Amino acid sequence: MTQTAPEQDKIHSNGSAVSSPPEIEQDTVSLTITETETLETDILETDIPRPPLRSGIRGLFLGIGIGVAIALFGNHILSNQQTKTPPRKATPAASTTAPAQSVTVVKVESGLINRTLKAIDGTVAPLGDVVPVMSQATGLQVKQVLVDEGMYVKAGQTMALLNSDRIQSQLLQANAAITQAEARLAQLKAGTRSEEIAQAEATVSSAQAGVTEAKSDLDLAKKRVESNQMLQVEGAIARDRLDEVINQERSKRSDLEQAESRLRETQERLKQLQAGPRPEEITQAEAQLEQAKAQRQTILVQLQDTKIVAPASGKVAQRNARVGDITSASGELFKIIENGRLELLLKVPQIQLAQIRPGQDVKITSDADSQMRLSGTVREIDPMLDEKTRQATVKVDLGVGGYLQPGMFLKAEITTGTNTGLTVPAKSIVTQADGSAIVYVLQPDNTVKALPVQVGEILPGDRVEIKSGLSASDSVIFKGAPFLKDGDKVQVMANVS
Numbered sequence: 001m002t003q004t005a006p007e008q009d010k011i012h013s014n015g016s017a018v019s020s021p022p023e024i025e026q027d028t029v030s031l032t033i034t035e036t037e038t039l040e041t042d043i044l045e046t047d048i049p050r051p052p053l054r055s056g057i058r059g060l061f062l063g064i065g066i067g068v069a070i071a072l073f074g075n076h077i078l079s080n081q082q083t084k085t086p087p088r089k090a091t092p093a094a095s096t097t098a099p100a101q102s103v104t105v106v107k108v109e110s111g112l113i114n115r116t117l118k119a120i121d122g123t124v125a126p127l128g129d130v131v132p133v134m135s136q137a138t139g140l141q142v143k144q145v146l147v148d149e150g151m152y153v154k155a156g157q158t159m160a161l162l163n164s165d166r167i168q169s170q171l172l173q174a175n176a177a178i179t180q181a182e183a184r185l186a187q188l189k190a191g192t193r194s195e196e197i198a199q200a201e202a203t204v205s206s207a208q209a210g211v212t213e214a215k216s217d218l219d220l221a222k223k224r225v226e227s228n229q230m231l232q233v234e235g236a237i238a239r240d241r242l243d244e245v246i247n248q249e250r251s252k253r254s255d256l257e258q259a260e261s262r263l264r265e266t267q268e269r270l271k272q273l274q275a276g277p278r279p280e281e282i283t284q285a286e287a288q289l290e291q292a293k294a295q296r297q298t299i300l301v302q303l304q305d306t307k308i309v310a311p312a313s314g315k316v317a318q319r320n321a322r323v324g325d326i327t328s329a330s331g332e333l334f335k336i337i338e339n340g341r342l343e344l345l346l347k348v349p350q351i352q353l354a355q356i357r358p359g360q361d362v363k364i365t366s367d368a369d370s371q372m373r374l375s376g377t378v379r380e381i382d383p384m385l386d387e388k389t390r391q392a393t394v395k396v397d398l399g400v401g402g403y404l405q406p407g408m409f410l411k412a413e414i415t416t417g418t419n420t421g422l423t424v425p426a427k428s429i430v431t432q433a434d435g436s437a438i439v440y441v442l443q444p445d446n447t448v449k450a451l452p453v454q455v456g457e458i459l460p461g462d463r464v465e466i467k468s469g470l471s472a473s474d475s476v477i478f479k480g481a482p483f484l485k486d487g488d489k490v491q492v493m494a495n496v497s
Contacts (some may be wrong), residue, residue: 318332
């Protein structure tokens with residue numbers, strides 16, 4: 001401090017510049033930054049008088065000059081001080097490393113992986129015959145429909161009913177005809193009763209009396225003709241009178257003939273009654289009865305035809321019948337898929353056919369219904385290729401198709417083989433901007449290492465096949481992977497088995 005006081009004395013009060021300080025030995029300077037700041041304050045507060053108001057501009061420049069000088073002097077002192085003072089060791093900066101992120105770890109698993117051909121288009125078709133259901137009774141009105149499309153029916157099950165009122169009336173008439181024919185046959189087989197014979201004998205006697213009377217009347221008429229002929233010859237009567245008597249004689253002759261004919265009929269009837277029914281009469285009566293029964297059977301068949309029944313067991317694929325429709329000989333009321341079995345017809349390119357064989361499993365989905373998940377089996381491969389598309393038809397057995405309908409468009413995935421491979425949960429895969437994939441593998445020091453992997457099949461249970469990049473001993477980050485980067489420190493919260 002003894003060396004800075006003379007410098008203060010050399011600063012004039014009139015604001016003149018400060019003279020250069022004498023040369024100071026560097027090893028004797030011990031001023032500190034604090035002392036320099038005090039010195040500056042002392043100079044400003046004690047040695048520099050305040051200029052009068054009229055010299056304000058001059059005082060301003062004087063202050064600036066003093067400030068520059070003090071700054072130069074302070075830098076010189078600090079430079080000397082740093083030369084003498086040994087350097088201090090740098091204090092380590094406070095750690096700025098982020099805290100370890102909590103993650104869940106899962107082991108890489110080894111298991112069976114199915115190789116598949118995916119997204120193959122196909123169309124549902126019936127497996128076997130499609131049976132049309134038609135009405136044998138024509139001209140009748142549909143009264144009731146009992147089944148609908150998609151329902152399963154058994155052979156003989158009633159599917160619809162037709163109006164049967166007219167046929168029921170015909171059946172009543174046929175039953176009456178049968179009753180009458182049965183009575184006639186029974187009468188013939190029972191034989192003639194004594195009362196009937198006595199009545200026939202009385203009829204014969206009456207007919208004989210009629211013949212006798214007719215003969216008497218005819219004889220009388222003949223005599224009248226003879227006498228009137230004589231009278232007419234003699235001129236006693238006119239010719240008209242003779243003609244009248246002749247006509248009476250002819251009438252009596254006709255009456256006699258009728259009486260004789262009736263007598264013969266009654267006599268024949270009596271003979272028949274006395275002899276009993278002839279075998280041919282019984283046979284004829286039996287034939288009449290059978291004819292009546294056949295007529296009734298025809299009507300019963302027509303009545304049965306008013307019930308539309310399933311000709312085979314299967315699934316109702318189409319329903320055309322509507323209440324009020326009139327049946328015709330060519331009208332199809334229903335269509336049935338026999339046994340209800342369906343198949344899926346897949347169009348497979350020629351280059352993929354070598355991977356497909358009968359018996360392979362097929363998973364089936366639908367773009368129209370995201371909830372559809374069906375399974376089938378490759379049943380047959382059509383040996384013929386389409387010449388234009390170079391595709392073959394692969395037939396997949398769907399069995400009983402449930403709510404499937406012929407003509408539906410579906411997609412299939414055929415399992416072509418199975419092999420052992422490594423798998424990880426799909427959430428462990430982190431997709432990069434360029435489309436590649438990485439996983440974070442846990443290291444022994446609880447850091448993670450980003451490894452590129454090649455992804456294979458998408459597997460059930462939300463797992464993914466890893467074709468390359470991992471080994472069976474690796475543990476990968478399961479939860480928290482999207483928030484990591486290579487080398488991050490992690491805290492394992494759980495290991496998922």
